[in-house]
Structure formats: structure tokens, C-alpha cells
Amino acid sequence: xxxxxxxxxNVGSTCANCIAQKELAKELIIVDIxxxxxxxxxxxxxxxxxxxxxxxxxxxxxxxxxxxxxxxxVVITSGLPRKPGMSRDDLIATNAxxxxxxxxxxxxxxxxxxxxxxxNPLDVMTYAxxxxxxxxxxxxxxxxxxxxxxxxxxxxxxxxxxxxxxxxALLMGGHGDTMVPLPRYTTVSGIPVTDLIDEDRxxxxxxxxxxxGGELVNLMGTSAWYAPGAAAAQMVEAIVRDQKxxxxxxxxxxxxxxxxxxxxxxxxxxxKNGIEEIIEVKLNESEMAMLKDSAESVKxxxxxxxxxNIID
Ligand code: LMR
Numbered sequence: 001x002x003x004x005x006x007x008x009x010n011v012g013s014t015c016a017n018c019i020a021q022k023e024l025a026k027e028l029i030i031v032d033i034x035x036x037x038x039x040x041x042x043x044x045x046x047x048x049x050x051x052x053x054x055x056x057x058x059x060x061x062x063x064x065x066x067x068x069x070x071x072x073x074v075v076i077t078s079g080l081p082r083k084p085g086m087s088r089d090d091l092i093a094t095n096a097x098x099x100x101x102x103x104x105x106x107x108x109x110x111x112x113x114x115x116x117x118x119x120n121p122l123d124v125m126t127y128a129x130x131x132x133x134x135x136x137x138x139x140x141x142x143x144x145x146x147x148x149x150x151x152x153x154x155x156x157x158x159x160x161x162x163x164x165x166x167x168x169a170l171l172m173g174g175h176g177d178t179m180v181p182l183p184r185y186t187t188v189s190g191i192p193v194t195d196l197i198d199e200d201r202x203x204x205x206x207x208x209x210x211x212x213g214g215e216l217v218n219l220m221g222t223s224a225w226y227a228p229g230a231a232a233a234q235m236v237e238a239i240v241r242d243q244k245x246x247x248x249x250x251x252x253x254x255x256x257x258x259x260x261x262x263x264x265x266x267x268x269x270x271x272k273n274g275i276e277e278i279i280e281v282k283l284n285e286s287e288m289a290m291l292k293d294s295a296e297s298v299k300x301x302x303x304x305x306x307x308x309n310i311i312d
Contacts (some may be wrong), residue, residue, distance in 0.1 A: 001025045001240060004068040004110070006102050007077035008032035008060060010222070011118055013041045014229025015075055015236075020056040022233065024240045029068050030060040033078075038062060071110040075143075075232050076129065078102045078117035078176050081223035084270045086225055088120040088176060088213070089301050096305055099125045101131040111135075114239055114274045117142040117250070118232050120177035120223075124301045126250050126263045131311045137252030138275040144175030145248025145265040146231035151212035152181050160196055162188055169193075170281070171209070171248055173294030179265065180290045181206045185281065235270060243270040251275055257283075257291060262302070264295055279288050 003025040005016040009032070016030050028045075032038035042060025049055070079095035082088060099119050106115060115133065117126040117140070126142035128230040133140055149171045157164035169184035183202055186193040187223070192200065208215070216224040237246040249268045254257045256278045257266065269277040281290060305311070 001073075002027045002029070002071045002179050003236065003240075004031060004074045004106070004113075005070040005077065005294050006031045006068075006106065007079070007118075007136050008034070008038040008041045009077065009081070011081075011228045011232070012075070012077035013045075014225045014282065015077060015118070015232045016041070016058065016229075017045055018230050018233030019050075019236055020049070020054050020058050021052055022237055023054045023056050024233070024237055025056050025275030028056050028058045029071065030058065031065065032060070032070060033063050065105040065109045068106065068223055069109040070146070073116070074104055074106050074110060074113045075116045075118060075120040075236065076106065077232070079125070082120065082217055084218050084221060086217075088122065089124075089304075091120050092124060092301060092304055093308075095119050095121070095125060096128050096308055097310055099128050100132050100310055107135070111205055113139075114151065115140045116235055118228060121301055123263045123265075123298045124305050125248050127252075127302060128305055128311060130252060130263065135173070137254070138273060140267075141252070141275055142175070142250030142263060143228070143232045143235055144250050144269075146234055147228050148175065148179055148181075148265075148299045149248055150227055150231060152186075152205065154208040155208055156193065156197070157184070157187075159201060159205060160188060160198045166260060167193075170267060172267070172297040173291055174264060175250065176297060177210050178294035178297045179210055180287065181209050182283075182287060184284070184287070198263050210270070221278055237273060238270040239274060244269050244271045244276065246258075246270075248278065249275065251278055253266065253278070256280055257288075259295055262295055262298060264291075264298060
């Protein structure tokens with residue numbers, strides 16, 4: 001198994017480190033455009049192998065996609081992170097061109113790879129990569145729901161003073177302020193969360209989740225990396241180990257939830273074939289209205305991408 005992570009910045013290197021530690025690949029390639037950065041991070045991770053006991057051979061390269069040839073899974077984290085005061089959507093002008101050219105290079109050397117996009121604005125960057133790659137949509141999708149749900153679960157675990165392992169939750173929609181956490185599909189070891197927490201506290205946690213990325217940008221002056229990197233690696237694990245995990249994933253909709261030709265966060269089954277099923281959970285009227293609102297917000301950024309005229 002050969003895996004590539006494009007981008008040796010905070011998110012890319014954290015993701016690569018998780019992949020190595022989980023021994024998901026025999027060979028792990030990290031690519032970056034900055035001279036020496038990926039080489040250095042790859043070498044550093046390889047030198048951690050005898051300590052952390054993994055066999056994954058990690059190697060970094062500067063913009064040399066021939067080294068990535070034949071990768072079975074590729075994670076694309078390239079692009080600028082946001083700074084305080086910016087929304088993820090503000091990154092489209094810089095990141096769309098970067099994601100397009102990275103996807104072209106990836107496809108040229110690994111035409112059969114399953115591709116996971118992590119770059120922001122996530123839903124539209126995933127769409128841009130799909131248009132560029134021209135491959136089946138079950139093999140190209142985005143990471144956001146695993147991260148957003150993890151934030152929601154972590155906040156709930158803290159509030160209820162229980163293990164984060166016992167919080168099961170679903171969150172749908174775009175990776176932005178309009179994301180839709182779903183309390184009706186949130187349980188603590190099977191117990192409906194609404195039995196354990198009052199409405200005001202739950203609503204406060206939902207609001208904090210929606211702005212979870214921004215909270216970290218304000219604290220650190222740049223975007224988060226530990227949870228985003230771990231989330232992408234968890235998706236890689238589900239694919240590589242054919243785990244059939246059910247995760248919220250930014251997936252291409254072709255009629256599901258009454259929507260077409262859009263990438264949006266929905267629950268899917270992830271296994272060796274990538275997205276093996278899109279699961280259509282029953283949403284009530286207000287949940288559906290929130291999902292549609294989130295889709296509208298993603299569509300407005302798709303329009304910006306379209307107007308940039310950079311993808312055939
Ligand atoms: C996140 O949610 O942490 C990422 O999308 C990065 C960001 O800028 O919020």
C-alpha cells in the first residue's frame with residue numbers, strides 16, 4: 001500500500017504522522033512545494049519509527065510527483081490556511097488554483113487513487129478537484145464532517161463529564177457556519193443526548209461547534225491541525241482497512257436529499273472502494289431547511305469558483 005499526503009504544513013504533516021503511526025501504508029510520500037520542507041518532515045517521521053514502532057517508510061519530496069506514482073490513497077491538504085478575521089470562503093481565490101494544479105499532478109501519476117480533499121473552502125475545493133480529476137465521485141471526496149463531529153463530541157463529553165468515546169453524533173451540511181449538527185441523531189452510548197442535557201446548554205454547544213474552526217484560528221492566529229490531520233487519517237484508515245465505517249463526508253450528491261451536482265456533508269459508508277453508500281437519514285422539516293440553507297451557502301461559493309473560469 002502506497003499513500004501520498006500533499007502538503008507538509010501543519011495539517012498535512014499531522015495527517016502523515018497519524019498514517020505512519022497507524023501503519024496504514026508500506027510507503028508514505030509527503031509532497032510540498034517549499035524546498036526541503038517535506039524532505040525534512042519525512043526524515044523526522046522516519047527517525048521516529050524505531051521509537052514509535054512502525055514500519056511505514058516515510059519520505060518527503062519537493063514537488064516531485066513521480067515519487068507519488070501508483071499511490072492508492074492521496075490526501076490533498078495544499079493551500080493557505082486562514083488568519084483571524086477571515087472566513088474559509090475568503091481562501092478561494094488562492095486555493096482553487098493550487099488545488100487544481102495539485103489534483104492534475106496527482107491524477108497524472110496515480111490515476112486510480114482514492115483522493116481525499118482537506119483544503120478550504122472545503123466543499124467547493126472538493127468540487128474543484130472532482131471537476132479537474134474527472135473521476136467517479138465515490139473516489140474523490142472531502143474531509144470535514146469527521147472533524148466537525150469530533151468537535152461537537154468533544155464539547156459534549158466535557159459538558160457531560162463522560163468519555164468522548166461514548167458520544168455518537170451526526171452532523172451534516174457544508175464545512176462552514178451553516179453546518180447542521182443533529183441532536184436527534186446524537187447519543188451517549190445509545191442514550192439520546194437530549195435526555196442528558198438541557199436545551200440551552202445543547203444549543204450553546206451546537207453554536208460553538210459551528211464556529212469551532214474560527215475559535216482555534218482566533219486562539220492561534222492560524223488554522224487548527226491536530227484534529228483535522230487525525231480526522232483525515234481516520235478516513236484513510238477506513239479505506240485502507242476496508243472498515244465500512246459510517247462517517248459524515250463531503251460527498252457528491254446526485255439526487256440524494258433532493259440535491260444534485262453539489263458536494264455536501266452527508267453520512268456515507270467508507271471502505272476499500274471509497275464511498276460505498278450514501279446514507280439518506282430521515283430529516284424533519286426544520287433539519288431539512290437547515291441542510292438546504294447550508295447547500296445554498298456552498299452554492300454561492302461554487303458560483304465564485306465558476307466565475308474564476310479556471311476549470312474546464
Ligand atoms: C478547521 O475547521 O479547523 C479548518 O477548516 C480550518 C479552519 O480555518 O477553520
